[in-house]
Amino acid sequence: MTPSKSSRFLLMALQLGLCVIILLPFFWMVSVSLKPAAEPFAIPARLWPENPTFENYLTAFRPEFRTYFLNSVVVSLSTVVITVTLALFAAYSFTRTQMRLLSLLMVLVIVAQMFPASAIIIPIYKMMKAADLLNTYTSLILAYVTVTLPVAIWMLRGFLARLPVALEEAAAIDGAGPFKIFFLIILPLCKPGIVATAVFVLIVTWQEFLFALSFTSTKEMRTLPVGMNDFIGQYGIRYGELMASSVLISVPVIAVFFLLQRQFVAGLTAGAVKG
Amino acid sequence: MLKRDRWLTWIFVTPAVLLVAVLMYYPMIGTVIESLYSTSFINPTPKFVGLAVYQKIFGSADFAQIVWNSCVWTLAVVVLQNGFGFLCALLLNQKLPGQGLMRSLILLPWVLPGVVAAILWRFMYDPQLGLINSFLISAGFGDQGLAWLADSSTAMAAVVVAAVWKGFPFSTVVFLAALQNVEAEQMEAAKMDGAGSLRRLWHIVLPSMKEVIAINFVLTTILTFNYFDMIWVLTRGGPQNSTHIFPTKIYELGFGQFRFGEAAGYGVVSIVVLALLITLYFLVQRTGRKAQA
Numbered sequence: 001m002t003p004s005k006s007s008r009f010l011l012m013a014l015q016l017g018l019c020v021i022i023l024l025p026f027f028w029m030v031s032v033s034l035k036p037a038a039e040p041f042a043i044p045a046r047l048w049p050e051n052p053t054f055e056n057y058l059t060a061f062r063p064e065f066r067t068y069f070l071n072s073v074v075v076s077l078s079t080v081v082i083t084v085t086l087a088l089f090a091a092y093s094f095t096r097t098q099m100r101l102l103s104l105l106m107v108l109v110i111v112a113q114m115f116p117a118s119a120i121i122i123p124i125y126k127m128m129k130a131a132d133l134l135n136t137y138t139s140l141i142l143a144y145v146t147v148t149l150p151v152a153i154w155m156l157r158g159f160l161a162r163l164p165v166a167l168e169e170a171a172a173i174d175g176a177g178p179f180k181i182f183f184l185i186i187l188p189l190c191k192p193g194i195v196a197t198a199v200f201v202l203i204v205t206w207q208e209f210l211f212a213l214s215f216t217s218t219k220e221m222r223t224l225p226v227g228m229n230d231f232i233g234q235y236g237i238r239y240g241e242l243m244a245s246s247v248l249i250s251v252p253v254i255a256v257f258f259l260l261q262r263q264f265v266a267g268l269t270a271g272a273v274k275g
Numbered sequence: 276m277l278k279r280d281r282w283l284t285w286i287f288v289t290p291a292v293l294l295v296a297v298l299m300y301y302p303m304i305g306t307v308i309e310s311l312y313s314t315s316f317i318n319p320t321p322k323f324v325g326l327a328v329y330q331k332i333f334g335s336a337d338f339a340q341i342v343w344n345s346c347v348w349t350l351a352v353v354v355l356q357n358g359f360g361f362l363c364a365l366l367l368n369q370k371l372p373g374q375g376l377m378r379s380l381i382l383l384p385w386v387l388p389g390v391v392a393a394i395l396w397r398f399m400y401d402p403q404l405g406l407i408n409s410f411l412i413s414a415g416f417g418d419q420g421l422a423w424l425a426d427s428s429t430a431m432a433a434v435v436v437a438a439v440w441k442g443f444p445f446s447t448v449v450f451l452a453a454l455q456n457v458e459a460e461q462m463e464a465a466k467m468d469g470a471g472s473l474r475r476l477w478h479i480v481l482p483s484m485k486e487v488i489a490i491n492f493v494l495t496t497i498l499t500f501n502y503f504d505m506i507w508v509l510t511r512g513g514p515q516n517s518t519h520i521f522p523t524k525i526y527e528l529g530f531g532q533f534r535f536g537e538a539a540g541y542g543v544v545s546i547v548v549l550a551l552l553i554t555l556y557f558l559v560q561r562t563g564r565k566a567q568a
Contacts, residue, residue, distance in 0.1 A: 014366055015377060028399070089288070089290070114553050116542075116549060119306055122305075122525075142298065150295065207388035207504070209508075232508075
């Protein structure tokens with residue numbers, strides 16, 4: 001739609017307003033993270049500190065923060081790799097084999113993500129405790145792979161369903177086995193879908209809070225979101241450090257998101273719009 | 276996959292199906308069983324009490340409050356998030372300079388980790404240091420900051436606003452993709468016939484997006500009902516239970532007070548609610564497919 005000149009102004013004003021709504025909290029997060037601890041908060045709020053400094057970042061990057069960061073990286077990356085691999089296999093089978101039992105299983109798997117994690121948290125906590133897995137990467141990775149698998153399968157299914165089966169049939173006639181077909185034909189064609197799914201799984205696991213809060217009780221095993229939540233109580237109103245930590249946590253996912261954004265948005269909306 | 280490779284199908288789906296069965300469906304049964312037993316901090320050994328837990332829950336004032344809160348929270352977030360999200364999608368669908376950048380920026384709040392978003396909003400609402408009070412005071416609304424999150428009359432509104440800010444970009448992106456699928460020819464024809472933009476919105480755009488809107492409404496209802504992080508970090512359900520919803524109450528009862536039976540009881544109720552919502556989701560999806568066919 002090409003708007004008329006008079007309404008164009010109004011639309012651009014609205015666009016600017018939307019920009020402020022989205023960016024103001026971010027801007028303030030960065031601004032406060034650069035504020036020296038000695039500089040007081042003023043009313044009206046000073047939007048940019050008088051003497052910006054990185055001192056909050058240096059204090060925020062304390063040893064425990066580094067531990068949380070490492071834990072988050074290990075757990076998130078493992079989850080991304082395992083989930084995407086398992087989801088790809090499953091989605092491939094679900095789209096290529098027509099069987100009533102299989103469709104039923106697929107619906108049950110995809111529906112699972114809609115039930116609240118809080119409703120199963122107690123039994124799952126007890127299971128992890130019984131298996132002696134509390135405070136381990138394994139418990140978190142197991143839980144994260146399970147909760148992200150349904151969405152991942154759902155997203156990848158959208159991509160796989162659109163690939164022409166004729167290609168695989170032709171390869172089979174030429175004598176290619178099922179593994180060769182999967183790795184040499186399906187995998188390369190699915191790359192955009194795989195990237196989109198991986199980014200989605202990363203965004204979800206990087207911020208997961210409930211399982212991490214329940215399964216980890218030692219400082220050594222906590223992930224960033226839980227560690228951040230602890231910081232609130234520990235440091236009271238030392239918002240400078242809190243905001244510096246927030247920036248440090250957000251930068252990795254935001255960077256990945258911007259780098260792979262085009263494919264990610266296409267993948268996200270393909271499933272949601274096409275159903 | 277070819278017929279002769281059918282055995283592979285089962286090998287391919289087994290890990291995913293097994294994980295979901297063991298770590299999601301089996302614990303759901305576990306929650307039901309758990310709710311039939313009573314445990315507390317003083318009596319840690321589970322004791323079978325049958326449906327007594329439900330009698331206790333349904334009779335308590337807490338339960339009524341949590342049902343009410345969950346309804347208000349879910350309805351408010353879903354309506355505002357999708358309403359605002361839709362308006363933003365309309366705006367981003369216009370031919371304006373800088374739209375490419377806007378379409379990238381819009382997802383920022385959604386990508387921001389939930390706990391970080393919650394901490395950021397906690398800070399925005401801070402009575403002394405928060406940006407919101409600072410604006411209000413300098414604009415002449417009183418000379419003292421309001422404790423938005425500590426006052427039971429404003430806490431719910433405050434958590435809703437924070438959740439909408441975090442969630443509306445998702446709706447915008449979904450609606451924007453659907454808007455771009457609306458046929459340009461149909462729009463041009465309507466324009467030629469002299470239909471104004473509001474009429475085109477009502478008669479062409481909205482009808483062709485009906486299914487996407489309906490599915491997105493149900494989907495965000497499900498996600499919002501289950502959303503734990505934002506409220507837990509902002510208020511922990513307080514003050515005086517005024518922002519407690521099912522997920523936060525379950526966590527507090529279970530891990531805060533070790534009342535596993537009651538926590539599981541709340542869990543079972545929320546599973547039932549979700550089962551109803553999921554049924555609705557499939558009904559909506561099916562009518563959508565029928566309409567398309």
